[in-house]
Amino acid sequence: MNPQSLSRRSEFEWWIEPAGQMRVPAVIYADTSLIEGMDDKVREQVTNVATLPGIQRAAYAMPDAHWGYGFPIGGVAAFDPREGGVISAGGVGFDISCGVRTLHTPFNFAGLERYKADLAEVLFRTIPAGVGSTGDIRLEAQEMDAMLRGGARWAVSRGYGTTQDLDFIEEGGSAAEAKPECVSPEAKNRQSREMGTLGSGNHYLEVQRVAEFFDSAAAASFGLQQDELVVSIHCGSRGLGHQIGTDYLKGMVARGYGQIPDRELACTAIHSELGQQYLGAMRAATNCALANRQILTHLVREAFAQVLPDAKLTLLYDVSHNTCKIERHTIDGSTRELFVHRKGATRSFGPGHPALPAAYRHTGQPVLIGGTMGTESYILAGTAESERRSFSSACHGAGRAMSRTQAAKHWRGETLIEDLRARGILIRTRSFRGVAEEAPGAYKDVRAVAEAAEHAQLARRVARLVPVICVKD
Amino acid sequence: MPRWEHFSHGSDIGVRGFAATPDEAFEQAALALTSVVADLPQVAPINTIEVACEAPDLDLLLMSWLNAVIYEMAVRGMLFSEFHVAISGHSLTATLRGEKVDPERHLLAVEAKGATVTALNVARSSGGEWVAQCVVDV
Numbered sequence: 196m197n198p199q200s201l202s203r204r205s206e207f208e209w210w211i212e213p214a215g216q217m218r219v220p221a222v223i224y225a226d227t228s229l230i231e232g233m234d235d236k237v238r239e240q241v242t243n244v245a246t247l248p249g250i251q252r253a254a255y256a257m258p259d260a261h262w263g264y265g266f267p268i269g270g271v272a273a274f275d276p277r278e279g280g281v282i283s284a285g286g287v288g289f290d291i292s293c294g295v296r297t298l299h300t301p302f303n304f305a306g307l308e309r310y311k312a313d314l315a316e317v318l319f320r321t322i323p324a325g326v327g328s329t330g331d332i333r334l335e336a337q338e339m340d341a342m343l344r345g346g347a348r349w350a351v352s353r354g355y356g357t358t359q360d361l362d363f364i365e366e367g368g369s370a371a372e373a374k375p376e377c378v379s380p381e382a383k384n385r386q387s388r389e390m391g392t393l394g395s396g397n398h399y400l401e402v403q404r405v406a407e408f409f410d411s412a413a414a415a416s417f418g419l420q421q422d423e424l425v426v427s428i429h430c431g432s433r434g435l436g437h438q439i440g441t442d443y444l445k446g447m448v449a450r451g452y453g454q455i456p457d458r459e460l461a462c463t464a465i466h467s468e469l470g471q472q473y474l475g476a477m478r479a480a481t482n483c484a485l486a487n488r489q490i491l492t493h494l495v496r497e498a499f500a501q502v503l504p505d506a507k508l509t510l511l512y513d514v515s516h517n518t519c520k521i522e523r524h525t526i527d528g529s530t531r532e533l534f535v536h537r538k539g540a541t542r543s544f545g546p547g548h549p550a551l552p553a554a555y556r557h558t559g560q561p562v563l564i565g566g567t568m569g570t571e572s573y574i575l576a577g578t579a580e581s582e583r584r585s586f587s588s589a590c591h592g593a594g595r596a597m598s599r600t601q602a603a604k605h606w607r608g609e610t611l612i613e614d615l616r617a618r619g620i621l622i623r624t625r626s627f628r629g630v631a632e633e634a635p636g637a638y639k640d641v642r643a644v645a646e647a648a649e650h651a652q653l654a655r656r657v658a659r660l661v662p663v664i665c666v667k668d
Numbered sequence: 669m670p671r672w673e674h675f676s677h678g679s680d681i682g683v684r685g686f687a688a689t690p691d692e693a694f695e696q697a698a699l700a701l702t703s704v705v706a707d708l709p710q711v712a713p714i715n716t717i718e719v720a721c722e723a724p725d726l727d728l729l730l731m732s733w734l735n736a737v738i739y740e741m742a743v744r745g746m747l748f749s750e751f752h753v754a755i756s757g758h759s760l761t762a763t764l765r766g767e768k769v770d771p772e773r774h775l776l777a778v779e780a781k782g783a784t785v786t787a788l789n790v791a792r793s794s795g796g797e798w799v800a801q802c803v804v805d806v
Contacts (some may be wrong), residue, residue, distance in 0.1 A: 201748065204757040234678050236678065258737050261678040262677060262678030262679065262681055264678065264784045264785065264786045264803070264805070265785070265786075267680055268678075275760050285785075286783075287783040287806045289784075290781060290805075297717075325771065325776060325779075326705055326706070326769065326771070326776040326777070326778065326779050327741075327745045327769035327771070327776070327779075329745070381739060381743075384743050385739065385742045385743055387743075387789070388745075394779060395776075395778045395779045395806075396778045396779065396806050404780040434692075434742050434743075437738075437781040438739070438742075438781050438782075440739075440781070440782055440805075441735050441783075444782075444784070444785065445723075445728070445731070445732065445735075448728060448785055449723075449724055449728070458786045459786055461785065497722075506716075548740045594679075595678055595679045598676035598677060598678065598679075598681070599676075599680065599778075599806070600674050600676045600681060601674070601676060603713070603777075625771050626775075626776050626777055626778075627775075628775060628776075629776070629777050629778055632777060632778060652744070
């Protein structure tokens with residue numbers, strides 16, 4: 196994207212002024228280099244989002260934004276139902292409530308070499324990952340509906356994890372007002388063998404070293420220690436979420452797109468029958484994702500216990516980055532209830548927000564930014580400023596710089612794995628092609644993305660994590 | 669001559685089929701879809717599945733078709749390497765032939781989550797050839 200095509204408001208804030216059908220400006224947060232690396236489609240898509248009915252303040256793109264479906268990935272938009280606001284299946288994404296969960300371990304990097312290979316192998320055997328992988332859990336119809344209503348709370352009630360875990364998951368581990376009856380039989384059927392599975396593509400399970408602190412006080416608040424080993428899980432609502440996205444995208448497209456500039460933006464009024472059905476189904480998928488990450492947490496604990504019997508893994512936090520949530524935000528001095536879409540963007544509530552667990556209330560929400568298997572990930576903390584700048588939102592990852600097609604031509608999985616091993620990173624996978632498509636070089640510089648998020652006051656950096664083991668398919 | 673290809677998308681992957689008829693172009697797009705997930709030549713056409721779908725127009729019929737294939741892949745744990753499509757108006761019936769996923773043999777890459785409206789297009793080129801394409805979320 197040519198920076199000259201944007202109006203620069205500050206070093207990290209770029210505007211597209213309202214024109215044509217745009218109801219509000221479009222705002223991109225990034226540095227010049229990230230802007231130059233962004234596809235022109237980001238500009239087109241964030242501009243299109245700004246035309247949607249009921250949108251408030253601006254359509255936003257985060258520093259890791261890239262070409263998505265209707266909405267850019269890394270897109271944030273909030274809608275007021277009292278002004279005809281809409282909900283968009285594409286604005287949430289196919290992998291509903293995809294997110295990152297990070298677990299503390301009691302172990303230090305210094306002792307890792309003694310058991311690193313064993314741990315990698317046990318994690319690889321324990322965590323179902325990749326195309327067609329299935330878990331051991333089979334849910335009958337009644338239990339499926341209980342899971343879709345209860346999320347991680349359901350999982351804990353069935354013995355996967357502890358009630359303490361729930362305090363460190365957005366919405367206490369369960370999205371309210373989920374409606375399993377709005378989820379198609381096909382979606383439930385697709386999920387029947389996929390509980391407790393990681394999936395493929397950019398999903399992963401990593402053991403990471405806490406390599407650097409940027410804010411020691413915030414790091415202490417999050418319970419982090421220098422050189423501590425943590426575990427991060429990136430995955431979502433699996434086949435159920437994918438099918439709900441498919442079902443409702445089709446429904447919203449079929450309904451017609453009227454004056455909307457692109458049918459990819461297919462949406463419906465929040466208060467319409469279809470809008471309410473989608474909300475109920477989307478919240479059920481959110482619960483599916485939260486239950487899935489909770490079961491995976493249980494499996495990770497079991498795997499650690501096989502190698503390190505004294506292991507006690509506690510939850511740092513769990514964030515979802517493909518969501519639409521009802522939140523209260525201030526518009527023109529009045530507080531309103533808005534439907535905030537975050538498509539590839541992380542909620543970043545600042546200090547004092549009542550939704551945060553007591554332990555983090557003075558620090559702000561942990562914002563978990565996934566990197567690549569060869570670079571690094573970040574933990575940031577939400578800022579008070581992000582409320583006014585992006586409806587309390589920040590980036591979610593590195594964002595792709597190169598397509599899968601290009602990456603598969605450019606790299607060989609076997610070579611990448613060998614190169615990473617030489618750098619001390621063990622990759623466990625069944626798919627060399629999948630690794631090539633996810634090559635670290637196919638992604639943007641996550642360091643630049645995290646820095647831009649901080650400079651734009653969306654969130655502030657707390658800690659940098661580097662991978663030491665990665666399970667991926 | 670019927671053929672397929674992938675095309676680039678910022679985060680995911682596009683599938684595109686070319687053929688003399690829309691029916692065959694849909695078949696080719698489905699072969700491109702299998703090739704997103706696995707190594708197509710390794711997939712043996714052993715078991716047969718029938719599917720049917722409909723949509724308001726030909727573009728959305730392609731999306732529905734590819735989503736029907738993705739659904740069968742997911743719930744049956746199968747991959748497909750032969751497709752026979754018969755389009756009538758804005759509905760289709762099809763036969764899929766394939767086999768159960770074998771992670772060792774099929775050189776798996778990535779799951780397909782769903783076909784999207786992005787770059788969705790079914791059209792006849794100036795040379796008379798039909799093209800059927802869209803981006804698939806993976």
